[in-house]
Amino acid sequence: MQPGNPSLKHLGPQILIDQLKMLLIQLLVSFKRAVVYKTTTWYFPQSLKANSIYHGGTNFGRTAGGPFITTSYDYEAPIDEYGLPRLPKWGHLKELHKAIKLCEHVMLNSKPVNISLGPSIEADVYTDSSGACAAFLANVDDKNDKTIEFRNSSYHLPAWSVSILPDCKNVVFNTAKIGTPTSIVEMVLEKLQPSNSKALNWEVFVEKAGIWDEADFVKNVFVDHINTTKDTTDYLWYTTSIFVEENEGFLKKGSSPVLIVESKGHALHAFVNRELQGTAYGNGTHSPFKFKQPVSLKAGNNEIALLSMTVGLQNAGSFYEWVGAGPTNVEIKGFNNGTVNLSNSTWTYKIGLQGEHLGIHNAVGMDKVNWVATSKPPKNQPLTWYKAEIDPPPGNEPVGLDMVHMGKGLAWLNGEEIGRYWPRKSSIHDKCVRECDYRGTFMPNKCLTDCGEPTQRWYHVPRSWFKPSGNILVIFEEKGGDPSKITFSRRKVTGLCALVAEDHPSFGPESWQKDGTGSNKDIPTVELKCPENTLISAVKFASFGTPTGNCGSYTRGDCHDPNSNSVIEKLCLNKNNCAVELSEDNFSRNLCPGVTKKLAVEAICG
Known part of the structure; x- marks a missing residue:
């Protein structure tokens, strides 16, 4: 097919709209990059970057384009596809916004002066006519930390990071120093619950392979x-x-x-x-x-x-x-x-398909074919429609439909189209990483994970689509799967982790905004907050000293305050939220002299 083919004119208006949308998106992205370039985008941790999407979403029905794009367009956004904040990204980005807001007036009323402070070190300094000043100190070395002198003061800059100084003196934010807790999110399995019987009963309709009615x-x-x-x-x-x-x-x-x-x-x-x-x-x-x-x-x-x-x-x-x-x-x-x-x-x-044509996925067309009732739906059978009457999963958490044991097809709930499902496995030959090193120039495949795993396993089903009982789940399976293993999963925050060091920025955006001058120096603090109606039920790990590892795999270092666990339990246990200062009141500051100490915590929400 070539441009100008009259047989494709039906696509013209929609394509023009799509092209205009793409052009607008490109202009917005270009504008954003131009504005944000010097205010930390290129130095923001890769795992925390927001890019051009702040809130993930779902391509319900057949709206996913691409082709070969999943129904989920989560893209690790600060707010995920299900509407939950993705921590620490959401919290760290929130702190970044607050820090830049502190510099707003001087940035909008002056032009930046770029100053080289040495190899791979630069400063962008804003000064207005009133004498107000704001500075962004950048270390563009993607391997080595730097200690620099700026206006007669010394500053430590981790590799590939930016520090924000709203008064050209005090650091309120550094892109590589993350104080926001990390949320532990799990997909909690829930079996399909029948509405009107003890056992789940399925009804089945099999499509004819080939011409199912008069040829078109x-x-x-x-x-x-x-x-x-x-x-x-x-x-x-x-x-x-x-x-x-x-x-x-x-x-x-x-x-x-x-x-x-x-x-x-x-x-x-x-x-x-x-x-x-x-x-x-x-x-x-x-x-x-x-x-x-x-x-x-x-x-x-x-x-x-x-x-x-x-x-x-x-x-x-x-x-x-x-x-x-x-x-x-x-x-x-x-x-x-x-x-x-x-x-x-x-x-x-x-x-x-015949089932599509008759609309058997919704209440209007459901009775137009002869469904065959069974308590044991056929497995690995192609071109098969499955129908079941179910209750919603308990709780109020967001819901996903787990289709990992099915092949490829379409799914509906109460006539609403969940979308295409296809838990096709990604290539095992892709270069996945166990831990993402965010430093350096961004590349799309830089931090690939889950090689060899399904590209999408769970398919978002909005809670608003469910009735209190008698929900009709319809599945069309193209090539064969095991419908008896279809389940729901509740997306639930089950725990929190936090890691804060003594050298965390000493002035937080919150306290700066309250004071207005940055005269009240903050004590580095670990803050934990479980979801509403849940409490911190257990402390899985706590260590003040030199802990190592990541959330879910913290280990004690050679330097460790033995009272760490009891301090966290005293301040946090059976509470929805708590704040633990890295102070002498809580921990031994004489522990391991000359070493920058950190507090690592992992807690369970329940």
């Missing part, structure tokens, strides 16, 4: 998938038939011919005589793919049915509105006379 049209060529469906559905059936003579060698030898399908994308299930033979798909960077699979053919007539699927529309790149999908070449190898090409055979087309 017949052609001797392949049509483009997207141009044909107009994105009203992910699915388009391409069916043809081939006659196999009884003298074919593969029938006598027991060998299998090989079906080869070349496609522009995005995915495909191949059926022969209504039996699933295999699946193939492209990926987010390269949609085209080749399906190559031995298939079972019988003597006589054989039906070849290809279910072509899209996984969201292309929404970026040059001429992306002209990018198509669907098969371009089909052949079978292994016949006595060589390879048989079916590309110019008579192909019969059917748009969408």
